[in-house]
Amino acid sequence: MSKKKNERQVQIRNILLKENRIKITDLAKQLNVTPETLRSDLNEMERQNIVVREHGYARMDNSLGELPVYLRSQEHPKEKKNIVFRAFQEIKDGQVVYLDSGSTIILGIQYIQTKKDLTIVTNSLPLALECAKMNLKIIFAGGDVLNEGLRCYGFFAEQIINRINVDVAILGSDGIVNCDGFTTNNVHEVGFKRHIINRSKKIITVCDRFKFQKEAPFIYCKFSEIDQLITNELTPQEYEKVKEIPSVIQIKAD
Structure with missing residues (x-):
């Protein structure tokens, strides 16, 4: 994973820790990234059980588990x-x-x-x-x-x-x-x-x-x-x- 993508996913997690649940469009605006870039990040983070996407929103996956080391x-x-x-x-x-x-x-x-x-x-x-x-x-x-x-x-x-x-x-x-x-x-x-x-x-x-x-x-x-x-x-x-x-x-x- 590139350093830039790594840092962006850390930002996403920090935002979700604060907001818990946020509109994906609002999240893209906060990060100043394209919907395509954000979609790629969220797909990867969802596979790792870090976030859950539902009806245009993203939220933290609160199930007990281990975060990736990065x-x-x-x-x-x-x-x-x-x-x-x-x-x-x-x-x-x-x-x-x-x-x-x-x-x-x-x-x-x-x-x-x-x-x-x-x-x-x-x-x-x-x-x-x-x-x-x-x-x-x-x-x-x-x-x-x-x-x-x-x-x-x-x-x-x-x-x-x-x-x-x-x-x-x-x-x-x-x-x-x-x-x-x-x-x-x-x-x-x-x-x-x-x-x-x-x-x-x-x-x-x-x-x-x-x-x-x-x-x-x-x-x-x-x-x-x-x-x-x-x-x-x-x-x-x-x-x-x-x-x-x-x-x-x-x-x-x-």
Whole structure:
């Protein structure tokens, strides 16, 4: 997808998040694009279960599911980059590091260059590509590809993980509302993440504060199972929810 089209679809989603439902003709005027261009974008976004079109209107698809990675990476980028920068400080030179496929990590992946002689393990196609551009040593856990998240899971990916001793695993979460642990929107990822947890000496979860307002259906680990949470500055109520985690590092806003 071109950068321009990517940015336009992010705009469409932001407008629909605010308006919830809007006339397609009004949407085209706001974006200053032709009906043909907008129709192409909406067709693609409808296939990805991001929007629903009905009788000349477009609205958000509110069914529980996962947004494509290119859209998730546009959400709260500054907060996510600050979190990743701090998380990478926990990595020591020469370690084997698992990096999760979430949008938070990929936004700050350039900070990994401050470390030396790392072996990066990941199931994320975009992360593997970015690490390759930096000439890092990569072990890619390949398997079935989840197209929305551009990542792999399943038997083959798990078998690769089962043969690696991971020093530090950095994981993400899709939301923590109404649960006692970290979550994913995809049931197939639960088993894969459990293999990561079982093979890792230290487990860090990176989670921007907006995840405290989101819900996802599948818990891959309890709060008590991880060693450290790195997040943005929390309210007392938010901290109370995760206080059983041994180390909670809160990054204050600039």
